[in-house]
Amino acid sequence: MFERVVVIxxxxxxxAASWAAAQRGAEIRLYDPSIGASCLSGGAVDDRPWEQVARATEVLQLVPEAGPLPESVRSFAQELGLWRLPSQGECLCRLATESGRMRLARGHDTSLLDVARLPTGARVVLPRLARPEWDADSLAASLSADAYAQSRRIVFEAVNAKVLKHVGEDRIASAELASRHDDPVRRQWLAERLGEALVSAGGVGGRSSGSQRPVDAVLTGPWLGADKPIAPWLADRLGVPVGEVLSGVGCAAGMRFESARLALLSNLGVELVPRPVSAIAAVEGELRVTVDEDEHRLTDAVVLAIGGLAAGGVVYDPPEQSAGRDLPLAGRAPFRLSLDAPVRLQAQRQPIDVVGSIHGPALDEVAWPVDADPGLLEAVGVACEGLEAAPQIFAAGDVVADKPRTLLQAVYSGVLAGAAAAGEPGQIERSRRPRR
Ligand SMILES: Cc1cc2nc3c(=O)[nH]c(=O)nc-3n(C[C@H](O)[C@H](O)[C@H](O)COP(=O)(O)OP(=O)(O)OC[C@H]3O[C@@H](n4cnc5c(N)ncnc54)[C@H](O)[C@@H]3O)c2cc1C
Incomplete structure (x- = not known):
């Protein structure tokens, strides 16, 4: 059994690795000085790249149903308390994007609206408000014209509503507006204003007002809580589903992940140490982890979960980056990790040092995704045998080469790596078995 586990x-x-290792009684040190892809999440939670799922359902004329999820992933998600993941056989989720399209997803942050759960012919209203990211009229027109909305006769409509309360709220970042709704008094105010908007728009369900059709759902921008998702509370108050659109990076959904992460770590009794790890080295049967160049810690196992290029875990560093006025002094692999470790990098199943020239790879040719190939930048990472990148170093999530990069893949590989690092019998041997 390993007892000391360092998660990077x-x-x-x-x-997920910390959660799995903690359940097995390991002593955990968790290091991260910054944020990565998970904290930049827009709120969609996928198991496979959603474009592939969409293409497969279209080409094969499949009903987009949720497939099975490993029990460990479900248990982790339940403890995180942030995501809704439909059960096997239920409809896949349909999220409205801020660019006016509808996209499939395996699950979502509970402050997002799942359009797939609305009745056929539903009427969805969007509050009109003066913010740069939100043109309710154009968005409603675009979403109504989406093929999925048309196939289910779902109509989106902009309505007048007073969502902004204070001077300047038309200019603050959307995540800041979301965080103002963490305050119970402000949240109550929002519920009242949306309630008034719903009455003017025709009411809801049995309480329809006037001659208009009742409203079936409310779609908002990414403003429904930065600490916790407040959409379920609003839906309860208003009597109709309420939820956000799927937004780009740096919005409230990522902040809600950070907040749920801290709550889960506190339940596990694991501290998040905000310092970078700079090196891992094997020393007489143990691993020595160097933190911030100045602290050394011996451990039995490491989980390497430093993300891909988006997180800075993998760094693009072609030789010409350090060239002077002439050619670089020497050639080297165009990628490295954010720390020194006895592991190998690969991309598209090839060692990384064969990719490109002294100037690095020709990114305009190899970085773009083509069909199922995600492109070089999404493929580059640590080569693993099963879960192991080197003896006692288990890799998980986006840092692993040639694996799909989605939140649920990151969770599943994290759970397995955490269990293996904590020395779960069978897990390591199983991880080494060649994949078919
Ligand atoms: C723009 C974008 C959109 C995406 N959209 C979706 C989507 O719609 N649906 C979906 O399912 N997935 C999506 N993904 C993918 C998904 O977000 C990732 O697959 C997942 O979050 C990866 O999790 P991770 O833990 O492996 O890495 P990350 O979440 O990136 O975490 C890695 C962490 O390692 C830390 N780190 C790096 N180096 C060190 C070091 N030396 N010492 C200590 N810490 C270090 C970083 O600070 C970071 O916090 C998207 C990703 C991006 C970038």
């Missing part, structure tokens, strides 16, 4: 990176993979 606290995104979805590192968090």
């Amino acid at each position: 990176g606290a995104g979805a993979a590192g968090l």
